[in-house]
Amino acid sequence: MKLSPRNHRFNRLAAGCLGVALVITAASADTRSPKTDISRSIDIFTSVFKELQTNYVDSIDAEKSINTAIAAMLNDIDPYTEYYPASEQEDLAMMTSGEYGGIGAVITEIPGRGVFISEPYEGTPSQKAGLKAGDLIVAIDADTVLTWHNSQVSNRLKGEAGTPLTITVKRPYNGPDSILKFDLVRSKIQLPSVPYYGMVGDNTGYIYLTQFTDKSAADVRNALLELKKNPAMKSLILDLRGNPGGLLEA
Known part of the structure; x- marks a missing residue:
């Protein structure tokens, strides 16, 4: 490959x-x-x-x-x-293991508007605390981050598992509670290299492989074995769009 x-x-x-x-x-x-x-x-x-x-x-x-x-x-x-x-x-x-210390959320930068929560991962500190997609990150601890870029905010959100931080966000609606504060504790986050697999149509399997880490082979194997339980599957799509590469062995 x-x-x-x-x-x-x-x-x-x-x-x-x-x-x-x-x-x-x-x-x-x-x-x-x-x-x-x-x-x-x-x-x-x-x-x-x-x-x-x-x-x-x-x-x-x-x-x-x-x-x-x-x-x-x-x-x-x-x-x-x-x-x-x-x-x-x-x-x-x-990059090599898909593991990091942080809050477990995808963030995205909209030029001129700031950095937003795009997707809190299920079961992570961000989701448990109540952060939602669309929240504008206003401050991290005592620092205002409205003028920061995506990489700066990302680096600040990451840290050693077990360390606390406070995130202030603005919810995308007008009202007295649109500015909210959340106290979180960073944890070890494991990013799956295969975040989704399933059937496309009646007889085509689909596996989305986002990166090549030390767990990618096992993730793809498990997904494939699950898909093969469906006797109707005759073909397979391995989706590598957006995959940046990774470990040579993987």
Whole structure:
């Protein structure tokens, strides 16, 4: 099965992980740099960075500079290998497993109007608290987010499972209760890679596969086995529209 090329970043994630493994296992003593060369190169890099920190006219963002250096090194060696810093580990985990800490709701941005709740997932903190599709997110805790973009709001809603937050929303009707506050506690959210499967017409099965995670194979298998219980099924549609790719093994 060919993965969609539309989301290069996601596909490179899987290919990069495999590429690292191949480089490590295929390397021999003849192709590896001597330990003395590696140590000297690291010392040179450290000395250059210290000189910049000490003598450069402006302050230097250490984390950003180091990440830039790592990205340039990997791009030169293997453009399909990517480095994810600690600040992006949660995003990496969500891409590979479909799991993240948050409130369990799809949000969408309408330019010029703000970020809205699009769909609270069944059984998640957002649904249990009473958030509804169409709610305009006004504030998160003490911060007004009306001018924030979708990614900013999403990052703020995510967090470690068990941590509290307060969301203020405006309901899409006029009245004294249109501004509402909800106290929530983030939990571990599992996004299904197959959110829907069923029959289309009398004899065609349908499976909607949204991403390739470590659970996708089992999700597709279970959906297919359920569909095959219907003896009338003669054909199958595997819907990959909007699927950004994912783990190479999946």
